[in-house]
Amino acid sequence: MQVRLSRRKLLGLGLGLAGLPRGQAPLEPQAVFPLGVASGDPSPDGVVLWTRVAPEAFQPGEPIAVEACESADFLEPQGGLIETGFGPESDYTVRADLDGQLEPGRGYFYRFIYRGVASPIGRTRTLPPPGTMPERLRLGLVTCQEFGSGYYGALAHLAREDLDAILHLGDFIYEYSGDPRYRRERFAGRAFSLPSGSYLAVNLADYRALYRTYRSDPFLQQALAAHPWVFLWDDHEFANDTYWDPATDAPGAPDHPFKNQPERLRKLRLEANQAWSEYVPARVVYDPTASEPHRQISQYRKLAFGDLLELFVTDTRSYRSPHPCGEGGFGQRQFATCSAQTRPTQTMLGAEQYRWLRENLTRSSAKWRGLASAVMFSPLRSGDLTLNTDGWDGYAAERQALLQAWARAGVDNLVVLSGDLHSALAAQVSLTFQPGEPWLGAEFMAPSLTSPGPAETLRRLAFWPGNALLEQANPHLHFFDGDINGYAILEATPEAITYELYWVDKTQNHPGAPKRLARRLRYRPGKGLEALR
Structure with missing residues (x-):
């Protein structure tokens, strides 16, 4: 009480x-x-x-x-x-x-x-008063902070930044342990075990232990204490590549040992949600007595930073359809192309959240309309091959319906903030993402704090096409960087959006870990994206 x-x-x-x-x-x-x-x-x-x-x-x-x-x-x-x-x-x-x-x-x-x-x-x-136009707003952007994949020196830097708030775009925890019985300890002092002894979280005690472990880091504590945060979740707060399976009326978790046990997965989702609600300071609807995950918690919401930015925080995991091309690993969940991607019934948001986002963002009178999406909104392809079916590319009809509604409303001030891909990028957002089209806005992705990026991962397999090839194959991308860890800062003024991308050395466990400005871009309606010095 x-x-x-x-x-x-x-x-x-x-x-x-x-x-x-x-x-x-x-x-x-x-x-x-x-x-x-x-x-x-x-x-x-x-x-x-x-x-x-x-x-x-x-x-x-x-x-x-x-x-x-x-x-x-x-x-x-x-x-x-x-x-x-x-x-x-x-x-x-x-x-x-x-x-x-x-x-x-x-x-x-x-x-x-x-x-x-x-x-x-x-x-x-606190947020600015309604009806006022702040001169400036600065948001820190972070995501994907796997504990065993590096140190949190970036958060020590972020704690010292002049910010109005920090937006965490998901994967605050990862559901697997740092138990040396299951994985090699790459960074000293980052090994830990779960109470169950399992490699993956299998109960409430495991999820709680994960939050306690992550929150024990002094640099994370500094950043959490220094600024107000806005949190949304992605998959690893529960289970990798999770979705909602209407056939079983339960979550899908294709890599979890409970994957063929819908009753256990439903219970586990309730426990993951409970741990999130206990350890995350968020003003969300939560019913601890509910026995069904969608009735237990509703996470999507909006925040208004005066009349400068209205931010729509979405949930891109709890209601989404299964992956369109199958659940068989990277060849189906990530690198895949199939006709089901454009099926009208394929949903990322679920019917209720879709209506909420479409209608409220369309009606927004803010100078900037912000969409916080845990996963990448823009397309990412190589020829006919989709490279990110787990993102909005796997739910293309719903994305197109949103874009059409916003294009009809004359939106040109959309700012999409995303994560998940362990990369950084800036992209043109338009009706079909083709050069020469009127811009609806721009997408800016936060880099992973510590989690390995595609370059780090694919180099182990001797297959990394490089940033330049991905940019060439996707002309709506202003830049793509799959080889960076750190954070980003978004600055909004009534005239422009500025995005600053910072690389921070995750191998150094101290508050002065090496840091450098990697990119600085500006978006203005009618003028698109431009690089700044």
Whole structure:
């Protein structure tokens, strides 16, 4: 249960909860809050705050308080809650929604207090007031941060950036362990095992352990505490290349040991969703009593950054049809071409989410209309061969229907933000993605933080065609880079969208890991994409 605090109660919060029994040694913040703090889904008058109390420090019935203040001294807190309903049933995680308690367009410091111990201080920011036009908006873009594939020096850099928020485009965790019994440890200190002893997550305890492991990284903690985040999921928060199978009314997971057991997969999806809702600060619809995944959680939503950017956050995994060319591995799920790709019944979003996106984005009056898609929106081909059937290429009729609706509405300010492909790119978005067509907007892909890109993977097989060949085969691409790890920053002004791509050395486990600006591009309606120095 959450109890909203009055300003008077907040002013006395430190005194009210600071006492410890006589003779008891004071607890250290790291002992109480070992995973730090985070904030997510800001609104004009609030934000969702998150922490986890160490089980060793937990005392049943002991309340935890959270307070937010415009100054780091917390002398005059502006908002707060007391949470009493947390414990082992939520894996000791706490989510506090301050919606309605804060002021628009303001920066805030926040902290939790438990048993007289204050957590590390986080920083967050509310959205601009509705009806206003901010001069500038800066969003960090990250995705695909497999724990065993590198270090998080990029996140230490991102924590120091001047940003309004960070958009995580999916694969915050990967469902497999770093157990050396199953895989070679390529980066020292990144090995770990799952409670089940399995290679892949097979129950709630495994998913919770994955989030705890990832969140134990100090650079991830720094970035989570430094800015508000907006999260969407991709496949690895549950299982690789997942989809919804209408034949079994259950998720499909072609690489999971439960793949032919729909009842176990349905239960496992519920458990993966529960762990996500416990460890991710997001303002989503969640029903812990539901026995069907689609009724348990609804993740798609929108955020308005004043009148400058309206961001539509989509779910491209929970409702999608099976892969059109089969589930038999890369030759069917990735590199494949078949007539089923253009079947009108092939859906990426499901009927309800499709209508929501088409209608709301069409009606948006924002200067920029943002579409956050975990998977690549634009085509990627080599001749007649589709190279990314797991992306929107496998659901081409639905993509075309969206583009036609937006073209009829005269949209030229669409900004698609995507991930998943472990690559970076910028692309022209138009009705058929052919040169010379009117632009509806541009797509910008965030590079993977650590996960191996196609160049790294395919070089092991002595088959990497190179970035230039892919650009040549796809003239709508302004550039393609399949050999980069790092992050991107998107800056929006009323005049233009600017995309900055940063390479960061994932082999270096320190906050000053080598970094360089790899690309800087600008998109303006009527002028397209142009490279900047």
